[in-house]
Amino acid sequence: MMDDLSLLGFGPDGWAPLLLKGCMLTLAVSATSMAIGTVLGVLLAWARLKGPRWLRRTALVYGVVLRGVPELLVILLLYFGLPSLILSLAETFGWDAPGLPPPFLIGSLSVGLVSAAYQAEIFRGGVGAIAKGQFEAARAMGFSDLQCFHRIVLPQVARIVLPALGNVWQFNLKDSALIAVTGLSELMRTSLVAAGSTRHPFLFFGVAMALYLVLTTLSSTAFHYGGRYSNRWDRG
Amino acid sequence: MTVPPPVLTATNIRKSFGDREVLAGISLEAREGEVISILGGSGSGKSTFLRCLNLLEVPDEGQIAIGDVQAPLARNRHGRLEVSDGRAAARLRMQTAMVFQGFNLWPHLTVLQNVMEAPLRVHRRDRDEVLATARSLLERVGMAGFHAAYPKRLSGGQQQRVAIARALATNPKLVLFDEPTSALDPERVREVLALMRSLAEEGRTMIVVTHEMAFARDVSGRVVHLMNGRVESSGSPAHMFGADATAAFRAFLAPAAL
DSSP: OHHHHHHTSSSTTOOHHHHHHHHHHHHHHHHHHHHHHHHHHHHHHHHHHHSOHHHHHHHHHHHHHHHHSOHHHHHHIIIIIHHHHHHHHHHHHTOOOOOOOOHHHHHHHHHHHHHHHHHHHHHHHHHHTSOHHHHHHHHHTTOOHHHIIIIIIHHHHHHHHHHHHHHHHHHHHHHGGGGGGGTOOSHHHHHHHHHHHHTOHHHHHHHHHHHHHHHHHHHHHHHHHHHHHHTGGGOO | OOOOOEEEEEEEEEEEETTEEEEEEEEEEEETTOEEEEEOOTTSSHHHHHHHHTTSSOOSEEEEEETTEEOOEEEOTTSOEEEOOHHHHHHHHHTEEEEOTTOOOOTTSOHHHHHHHHHHHTSOOOHHHHHHHHHHHHHHTTOGGGTTOOGGGSOHHHHHHHHHHHHHTTOOSEEEEESTTTTSOHHHHHHHHHHHHHHHHTTOOEEEEOSOHHHHHHTOSEEEEEETTEEEEEEOHHHHTSTTOOHHHHHHHHHHHO
């Protein structure tokens, strides 16, 4: 039993530093993918609502595809599939063969691309829930589209979408575990390696579970307070 | 006495929604300080006409000028009129303000922020100056004690008075009222009408779409009766509510007289 505990410590054979680093990396990947998802999600929602017909269709198809396939498949496609395609192209044209892409970037990107598909739906619904008169009052005073979006739409949409975005964030956090397949030592990968090399899978997967729960609980609390703040004007 | 310059010139405004012609060619000129009431039954096109003036609706035909700004309307490749220059449209709208039936205050901003938003962000005026104007306007509409309140906490009449303060905050050349009292309880109607009367008396140029006959008769300088998308008759209140009124306008007034 004492052996087990020293495995989790900061000593020479302890895994604590690596596990904590894994937590940080998990948070970093999740935050990056969330940010990618938000930017792309806003653009997709705009395309669905205001874009010309071809762009509306493209955004619709994007949503159907990215929400309809397993996220692991997206990660595998981008991390292993895409480089092999580039490699065969490189051979054809006699370029230098590129190495494997950076796992952090590809991992964040794949989770972010899927996240964007879900976030787009949330933003679209949020904008649709704002009364038409809100836009008209702004336009009648000479607001530009950008000012109207920034000053009138965004604060009101934030209130509506924050709870749903909290859900997406939680999914992002958990889906980041799939990036373990690229070898990036985030929390999941680190606990896999620790479990294998120490032969204490129950201990390390249990610890990983606890750490994921800490991360999700803390962040859902943050979203709860963020939601309350963005809702302050609607409590009467 | 010289005739004041026109603030608004709208010429031959036409608008159809699908097959239904809502505006069949309406022209209207408003001179500085003039208060014009637009009356008409439901479906007569009065709100649509008002919304064409600040391009919330794009007319199918016609020209609009407010102050010295011409509405940027041009035909697209399908031959339909559309707003050809967003900035010019914004410049046109910056000369005007609109008070809506449903108030349309911004719920996420306080009363004071609602009033300060357009002069600060759109007109980019000096903050201290905007604040001073906003304070005195809120005092003027009887809402001085509500600076930090959010719109949701206010009654309909209070919201509409804040909306009027918001409309005046940029010191617009022309204020458009789209049935400003139709969503209010009778007692609230009175407080809003009293405020609008005081604006008329200080020489604001106002175009008011309304069902309030007493306001049209007592406050406005000119009454325009719309019917089926056309100006059926127009003139001074004395003329319109007197013995010379057209049969159609009398028929429109009749239910109110009962």
